[in-house]
Amino acid sequence: MAITLSTDGYAEATDVAALCQQLVISATSNPTTAEVEGFITDDYSIINGMLEAAEYTTPVAQAGGSLSSTGTIVFRDAADTGDEYLAVQASGGTLTGVVRRGDWFTVGSDAQRYMILRWAEVDDTGDVGLLFSPGLESDQVAGATATFTASSGGASVLKRINALAAAIVTLRSAYGSGSSDIGDDVAAYETEYNRLFTGIKDGSIRLQGADRISRTRRRGSARMVRA
Numbered sequence: 001m002a003i004t005l006s007t008d009g010y011a012e013a014t015d016v017a018a019l020c021q022q023l024v025i026s027a028t029s030n031p032t033t034a035e036v037e038g039f040i041t042d043d044y045s046i047i048n049g050m051l052e053a054a055e056y057t058t059p060v061a062q063a064g065g066s067l068s069s070t071g072t073i074v075f076r077d078a079a080d081t082g083d084e085y086l087a088v089q090a091s092g093g094t095l096t097g098v099v100r101r102g103d104w105f106t107v108g109s110d111a112q113r114y115m116i117l118r119w120a121e122v123d124d125t126g127d128v129g130l131l132f133s134p135g136l137e138s139d140q141v142a143g144a145t146a147t148f149t150a151s152s153g154g155a156s157v158l159k160r161i162n163a164l165a166a167a168i169v170t171l172r173s174a175y176g177s178g179s180s181d182i183g184d185d186v187a188a189y190e191t192e193y194n195r196l197f198t199g200i201k202d203g204s205i206r207l208q209g210a211d212r213i214s215r216t217r218r219r220g221s222a223r224m225v226r227a
Contacts, residue, residue, distance in 0.1 A: 035173070060154050
């Protein structure tokens with residue numbers, strides 16, 4: 001099989017191979033590429049269980065938000081230095097999509113990145129309000145160009161943790177659990193895996209671009225009870 005990212009794994013066999021450079025992983029190796037992909041999928045389920053317990057929706061997408069515009073994305077209104085909230089729209093045509101915490105944007109040719117702090121959706125008027133940090137470094141006119149970039153931070157962290165877990169099993173499968181040839185590598189990978197797993201679980205590592213589970217009932221919802 002082949003891994004479809006965010007469907008049956010957050011990493012691919014090539015990511016595991018990069019951690020197991022003492023091995024050549026192929027269709028005929030021990031373990032085979034297919035077996036390594038199985039290791040990835042097995043831990044993908046464990047990671048998703050931890051993510052759900054940590055109040056993340058799963059599976060986590062490979063990127064955060066997405067804004068699509070038939071023109072450039074521009075400030076709807078003028079903005080002042082220090083502002084931390086503004087609305088953007090399409091310069092012509094239609095703006096669609098959503099932004100998520102951890103996405104970011106730049107203004108004009110300025111390299112300063114502004115991190116978006118909360119989820120927001122383009123409304124019926126074609127605008128979307130952005131809450132961000134830090135505050136604007138300079139005054140901006142209406143129509144100033146904003147360049148949006150979706151965060152891939154969460155996906156990158158999950159790729160690392162999924163690849164580490166699969167690499168540990170791959171090395172043990174190839175050399176045996178007690179082999180001195182892999183002892184240092186496995187110990188280092190276990191330490192890093194546990195640091196990432198625990199950090200996500202306890203909230204000290206936040207997954208940028210990943211959505212939290214919402215416990216709020218939507219308008220018009222009703223609790224179903226048995227008579």
